[in-house]
Amino acid sequence: xxxxxxENFGKQVRQKRKTAKLSQEExxxxxxxxxxxxxxxxxxxxxxxxxxxxxxxxxLKIKLPELFEFDK
Numbered sequence: 498x499x500x501x502x503x504e505n506f507g508k509q510v511r512q513k514r515k516t517a518k519l520s521q522e523e524x525x526x527x528x529x530x531x532x533x534x535x536x537x538x539x540x541x542x543x544x545x546x547x548x549x550x551x552x553x554x555x556x557l558k559i560k561l562p563e564l565f566e567f568d569k
Contacts, residue, residue: 504541505567511539513557513564527556 514524525535528549537543538553545553554561 500541503544506545506564507539507541509564509567510553510557513559514539517557519557524553524556528552 514521517524519527521535521539522532525532528535530549534543538545538549550564551561554564
């Protein structure tokens with residue numbers, strides 16, 4: 498169950514990043530993290546903190562709930 502949530506969240510982040518026309522590297526740079534960590538988030542391997550989720554929403558210029566639309 499938990500891994501499915503992380504995978505779905507990661508897919509949502511990837512979709513929103515691509516919509517924003519950003520590469521993983523560009524988004525990672527905006528967040529102050531390594532590109533591989535961004536890749537781990539998008540693949541559902543890492544469980545980002547609430548602070549990181551907030552930073553992702555700000556970097557993508559979207560509202561926080563949009564990152565959780567997979568749960569509808």
